[in-house]
Amino acid sequence: MMAQQKTNRWFRAVIAAVALLAALGLVAAACSDDDGTAAPPPKTERDAYTQWYVQQALERYDDTGRQATIDYYNNEAGADDQWYVFIMDANTGFLVAHATIPSRVGTNSGERVDITGHAYGPLLRASPESGHWVDYVFYNPQTDTGGTKHTWAIRQDDLVFASGWYEDSYPIPRPTKSEPGSYTRTFVEDAVWFYESNGRDALIDHFNSPNSTDPSSVDGQWYGFVVDLNGVVLAHPTTPDYVGQTVHEILGDTPEGLAAADGMVAATETGTWVEYLSRNPQSGERETKHTWVVKRDEILIASGWYESG
The missing domain is CATH 1.20.5 (Single alpha-helices involved in coiled-coils or other helix-helix interfaces)
Structure with a gap:
């Protein structure tokens, strides 16, 4: 029993x-x-989801090889809501894949500086094999505005794979016209993000029309203009006769003007201020103009404000 x-x-x-x-x-x-792979974390866990998303790109690279992975992430298949993958050559800093802004492919992101002056490009390029987070201000293609982006970047062989998520709101209050210097920088920043999203030709067309909106090409005394690296004006909404001329021809009637033209074509991605006398389209008078110039790839994007007296 x-x-x-x-x-x-x-x-x-x-x-x-x-x-x-x-x-x-x-x-x-x-x-x-x-298919037996681990399910993704919920998107509400944005750090975890971002790391998982980049890991999928690394696994694709291991399974299919370099070129097939680059081809895959050079189209919309490489994007998921606010998340998208971009791939950088760690040796040169040049982008080889970008899922949402194809115009950035072939450009040097290893030297990028955001609108706050933060040099985030070198940090991305120096990403370790263990991965790290890089924060910076960048254009959000979903909201069509800027925000703080938190990017997870990890190196595999000679490539850096990265993706990130955006803060829900603009990182700092937008300045008003009572702060002309800050307002000018924001005006240029909006143009830069338009360029990042739509490309060179669209930006030139946009700023060759005084009636363009979102962003505005003209806003009172503020207007955007585009110059190539040789100083040739490509777009100007208030004085179309300037298009095709160089900034040296336009400003070269005084030594101060020539120096400002030199400073303009020497602008970097960090941005620079130049000052010169110019006709204020609102007052019709020659006034001191303070112009903020930012280099992006092969063009210079600029705007300025006038100071009488």
Whole structure:
């Protein structure tokens, strides 16, 4: 009788163990996709989702190779809501893939500086194999405005794979016209983000019309203009006759004007201020103009404010 009870207890224990293993198997299956890969974290866990998203790109690279991965992430398949993958050559800093802004492919992102002056490009380029976070202000293609972006970047061989998420609001209050210097920088910043989203030709067309909006090409005394690296004006909404001329020809009637033209064509991605006398289209008078110039790839994007007296 005792032997039979022991046998029954042993049998029940085995059944319980099998049931437990089966339950664990169901839980594991529920936590995986149909193909057996780990399911993504919820997008509300933005750090975790970003790291998972970049990991998918690394696994694709391991499975399909360099060129197939680059081709995949050079189209919209490489984007998911606010998340998108971009890939940088760690040796040169040049982008080889960008899922949402194709005009950036072939440009040097390893030297990028955001509108606050933060040099985030070198940090991305120096990403370790263990990965790290890089924060900077950047254009959000979903909201068509700027925000602080938190990017997870990790190196694999000679490539850096990265993606990030955006803060829900603009990082700082937008300045008003009572702060002309800050307002000017924001005016140029909006033009830069338009360029990042739409490309060179669209920006030139946009600023060759005085009626363009979103962003405005003209806003009172503020207007945007575009110059190439040789100083040739490509777009000007208030004085179309300037298009095709160089800034040296336009400003060169005084030594101060020539110096300002030199400073303009020497502008970097960090941005620079130049000052010169120019006709204020609102007052019709020659006034001191304070112009903020930012280099992006092969063009200079600028705007300024006037100071009378």
